[in-house]
Amino acid sequence: MSALYEAWFVAGVLILAALPFVRLTHYAIHPEWRHVYQVYLWFVLGVYFTGFWHRHGQTIPMRTWRLGLVDKHGHPPSWAMAWLRYGLALPGFVTGLSWLWALVDRDGQFLHDRILGLTLKRL
Numbered sequence: 001m002s003a004l005y006e007a008w009f010v011a012g013v014l015i016l017a018a019l020p021f022v023r024l025t026h027y028a029i030h031p032e033w034r035h036v037y038q039v040y041l042w043f044v045l046g047v048y049f050t051g052f053w054h055r056h057g058q059t060i061p062m063r064t065w066r067l068g069l070v071d072k073h074g075h076p077p078s079w080a081m082a083w084l085r086y087g088l089a090l091p092g093f094v095t096g097l098s099w100l101w102a103l104v105d106r107d108g109q110f111l112h113d114r115i116l117g118l119t120l121k122r123l
Helices: 002-025 031-055 060-062 079-095 097-104 111-116
Strands: 067-070 121-122
Touching: 002 031, 002 060, 031 079, 060 067, 079 097, 079 111, 097 111
Parallel strands: none
Antiparallel strands: 067 121
């Protein structure tokens, strides 16, 4: 349920980020900006997720559902770990591999969290 709630926040972040880009580049009549646009949106989402994960260990939807992301010492992830998690999580969620792994993992953890030594836990 947290992921569905997160999707609403992601949609809002993407819309707010898209507006100035589309306006400044006249994207509708210059589709050659497509790859720059995709990288820009990937980066904006990365700032959103890594910022919340590093600072609080939670995004707003994670806080609502009382979920927290911690390292092996019980602290929110470092900037490097947060960016690594983002880089690994995105393809895992897009392909569905992260969801499938969590179903068979003994602790219900995602594959990218298992690899990085992070834990998504109930608070």
